[in-house]
């Protein structure tokens with residue numbers, strides 16, 4: 001898939017976990033092609049979500065592409081378990097601690113036949129990703145401080161960085177997707193698109209409304 005393709009990715013964090021199977025199917029029936037799964041370790045971020053077992057559970061419910069965002073320290077230590085669980089993309093944070101290194105972890109993800117992503121906390125400059133941009137499929141520009149759904153979109157802090165990542169990609173003939181995550185609604189998605197995003201992670205705005213097919217359609221229309 002080329003980075004000119006726009007996708008709305010529902011974030012499982014905002015689903016009703018009392019009926020996870022139905023929620024995954026609801027997202028798929030609403031037109032989602034990729035599902036975003038947020039893994040939090042209570043250490044790298046100030047919240048705990050779920051681990052490889054949830055990824056495996058979701059894998060059993062759907063053929064959707066599973067985009068797994070590891071908000072954890074030592075992602076290289078846990079990597080194998082997420083690969084086995086059925087992730088198709090694994091995104092790691094440039095700010096995390098590693099037993100090995102960011103470069104080695106990206107290499108291992110690709111060697112396993114998966115796509116790999118690199119994520120930037122809102123306070124991390126694009127320059128921190130520069131050593132890795134030739135070796136990633138996706139750059140995730142966090143548009144909230146990672147850890148919780150329902151936070152406001154940090155436009156001033158993150159949009160110049162997103163635009164810089166887009167301009168660098170064009171200037172150097174690179175191909176990574178630009179993903180945004182946090183506070184994405186029909187009001188903010190067009191701002192992110194204008195600055196280069198093509199993958200839009202939507203929690204509250206996708207799973208929140210009762211008619212998910214309608215919310216997905218409206219989100220897609222806002223970036224069409």
Ligand SMILES: O=C(CO)[C@H](O)[C@H](O)COP(=O)(O)O
Nearest residue numbers: 011146147149150183203204
């Ligand atoms: O990574 C995240 C928070 O760290 C999530 O993807 C979160 O689900 C986004 O939620 P919302 O769309 O409600 O802002």
